[in-house]
Amino acid sequence: MKEFLEGSRTVARTVRLCRPGVIAAYPITPQTHIVEDLAQMVADGELDSQFINVESEHSAASVVLGAVAAGVRAFSATSSQGLLLMAEVIFNIAGMRLPLVIVNANRAVSAPINIWNDHQDSVTVRDAGILQFYAENNQEVADLVLLAYRVGEDPKISLPALVCMDGYILTHGHEVVDIPEQKQVDKFLPEFQPVVKLDPENPETMGYLGTPEIYMETRYALQETMLEALEVITSASQEFERIFGRALPPFYEAYKLEDAERAIVAMGSVAGTIKEVVDEMRQEGQKVGLLKLITYRPFPADALYEALENVPEIAVLEKAISMGAFGPVYTDLKASFQGKEAAPKISGFVIGLGGRDVSKDSIRRVFEELRGPQTPAKFMDVKTELVTA
Amino acid sequence: MKEIRIHARAGQGAITTAQLLGMAAFAQERYAYAFPHFGAARMGAPMNSFVRIDDKEIRLRSQVYEPDYVLVVDATLMRGFDVLSGLKPGGAVIINEREDVPNPEARDGANIYSVPANKIAQEVLGRPLGNTVLLGAFAAATGEIELEALNKAISERFAGKVAEGNIEAAKRGFDYIKENYAKD
Numbered sequence: 001m002k003e004f005l006e007g008s009r010t011v012a013r014t015v016r017l018c019r020p021g022v023i024a025a026y027p028i029t030p031q032t033h034i035v036e037d038l039a040q041m042v043a044d045g046e047l048d049s050q051f052i053n054v055e056s057e058h059s060a061a062s063v064v065l066g067a068v069a070a071g072v073r074a075f076s077a078t079s080s081q082g083l084l085l086m087a088e089v090i091f092n093i094a095g096m097r098l099p100l101v102i103v104n105a106n107r108a109v110s111a112p113i114n115i116w117n118d119h120q121d122s123v124t125v126r127d128a129g130i131l132q133f134y135a136e137n138n139q140e141v142a143d144l145v146l147l148a149y150r151v152g153e154d155p156k157i158s159l160p161a162l163v164c165m166d167g168y169i170l171t172h173g174h175e176v177v178d179i180p181e182q183k184q185v186d187k188f189l190p191e192f193q194p195v196v197k198l199d200p201e202n203p204e205t206m207g208y209l210g211t212p213e214i215y216m217e218t219r220y221a222l223q224e225t226m227l228e229a230l231e232v233i234t235s236a237s238q239e240f241e242r243i244f245g246r247a248l249p250p251f252y253e254a255y256k257l258e259d260a261e262r263a264i265v266a267m268g269s270v271a272g273t274i275k276e277v278v279d280e281m282r283q284e285g286q287k288v289g290l291l292k293l294i295t296y297r298p299f300p301a302d303a304l305y306e307a308l309e310n311v312p313e314i315a316v317l318e319k320a321i322s323m324g325a326f327g328p329v330y331t332d333l334k335a336s337f338q339g340k341e342a343a344p345k346i347s348g349f350v351i352g353l354g355g356r357d358v359s360k361d362s363i364r365r366v367f368e369e370l371r372g373p374q375t376p377a378k379f380m381d382v383k384t385e386l387v388t389a
Numbered sequence: 390m391k392e393i394r395i396h397a398r399a400g401q402g403a404i405t406t407a408q409l410l411g412m413a414a415f416a417q418e419r420y421a422y423a424f425p426h427f428g429a430a431r432m433g434a435p436m437n438s439f440v441r442i443d444d445k446e447i448r449l450r451s452q453v454y455e456p457d458y459v460l461v462v463d464a465t466l467m468r469g470f471d472v473l474s475g476l477k478p479g480g481a482v483i484i485n486e487r488e489d490v491p492n493p494e495a496r497d498g499a500n501i502y503s504v505p506a507n508k509i510a511q512e513v514l515g516r517p518l519g520n521t522v523l524l525g526a527f528a529a530a531t532g533e534i535e536l537e538a539l540n541k542a543i544s545e546r547f548a549g550k551v552a553e554g555n556i557e558a559a560k561r562g563f564d565y566i567k568e569n570y571a572k573d
Contacts, residue, residue, distance in 0.1 A: 004411055004412050004415035004421065006408075029430075115427075115430055136448075137448075166450075168424065168425065168426075168427075169424065169450050172404070172424055172425050173422060173423070173424040174407070174408050174411050174412075174421070174422070174423040174424070175411075175420070175421065175422045175423075175447065176415060176420055176421070176446075269450045270450060272447075272448035272449060272450045273448070273449055273450045273451055275448050276448055276449045357451055357452045358450070358451055359451045359452075359454065360449070360451060
């Protein structure tokens with residue numbers, strides 16, 4: 001049913017439909033409304049789930065780890081420093097092959113302390129073995145939560161997933177969303193059947209010592225599974241459309257890309273602003289387009305190559321940077337084109353850190369910059385007068 | 390697409406005001422995107438909320454730079470800040486007036502509506518929270534939302550006596566514009 005809802009509430013309502021048995025989270029801005037709503041639902045008896053209060057995000061992640069290990073569907077949500085504090089546990093959750101969903105309300109990391117949006121928090125845990133999806137709008141956040149459970153819990157995959165939504169812009173943004181029926185969700189997301197679980201009748205040990213004789217094989221298996229997840233994501237996205245009647249593209253959304261001479265690659269809500277600019281510039285006769293990256297981990301390298309190989313000039317626009325190097329998506333995309341003939345000119349741009357607003361003008365400037373020399377990591381909208389030597 | 394910028398201090402209900410506007414637009418089967426922007430993220434600090442209203446899905450995620458309409462919840466914010474900044478020519482500003490703060494001079498064909506919203510709210514609600522009065526005034530001044538849709542939004546957002554009071558407050562704001570700013 002279509003409703004006008006806050007993004008955080010949209011997430012809480014969707015998570016309720018997923019029937020998690022355990023929820024643990026520690027409040028942190030701008031994620032807080034999500035778990036407040038879920039706590040309220042549990043307290044009001046609208047959601048049959050154990051809501052476990054914890055003293056930190058490290059504990060929250062540990063609690064959901066334990067819950068999934070015991071065979072129960074679990075959920076958590078966090079932001080920024082909270083995700084970084086979870087990082088140690090997230091590597092464990094992935095290594096132990098425990099599927100669960102964490103929603104990350106994307107927020108800049110300290111210092112200086114900053115509560116506003118960028119993507120530095122989630123891209124920093126990209127190497128953990130956790131699937132990562134990025135949403136443009138609140139409908140997509142809800143849809144990706146469903147997809148994330150479905151893919152992560154697939155017995156072939158059995159991995160955690162991080163669904164990323166831009167802090168404030170989406171978490172605190174109210175907009176029209178279509179919340180599915182319980183029946184539909186139950187069909188898409190049947191009861192969780194863990195591959196292995198802790199069971200007193202059949203004792204198992206999880207996350208035990210991995211000596212040099214076996215450790216490398218566990219990491220190899222994780223990498224292989226991540227790549228296999230690309231297929232599972234594709235089939236889950238087809239099933240999603242069949243059940244819910246709306247498309248959820250598996251890896252990316254191409255917007256006016258076919259004949260584009262210049263295109264931006266970007267993740268998250270900024271894609272909406274870029275679409276507006278693309279439409280305006282198309283009206284002016286400029287052949288520009290957008291590739292909105294939805295699935296960041298696993299990185300759909302082949303699909304992106306095919307989608308972009310005929311675009312001469314590409315800007316990777318990121319709300320994050322690997323300090324001393326490049327934007328993380330830029331690096332991945334460049335690697336996808338490495339050694340290919342007539343590869344596009346790919347430039348990297350860093351934008352919107354710590355909530356610096358990304359206006360339509362900023363996006364136009366990025367398209368303009370593409371006409372100039374290739375640039376690996378250009379910061380946009382920087383007030384150079386504030387930067388001292 | 391119509392864009393609205395709301396000026397308030399954190400804690401004065403700017404988010405709820407934006408939300409109600411969006412809900413009212415949705416009640417009229419339109420699309421809306423209502424979102425806050427916090428400055429210092431503490432009570433009393435100046436902050437904005439924004440609303441976009443359109444007949445199609447709203448994709449633009451930036452802040453609002455050239456609003457069609459401006460709502461001023463707290464007139465003291467006009468000391469040292471030009472609430473008309475960026476206003477589209479012929480746009481409207483609706484101000485929760487205060488005797489000790491002069492209203493800005495109209496320019497570029499802007500329509501300035503001065504409403505004793507807190508005074509009206511004090512009478513109706515027993516508290517000087519003029520937000521829904523301003524929304525009623527907005528409905529009358531701009532025609533972007535119908536009073537009925539606003540009432541629907543208020544009764545979805547609030548319950549019981551609070552809803553009733555705010556529906557009355559919105560009506561008083563609506564009537565105030567109709568009585569004091571009659572079109573010739």
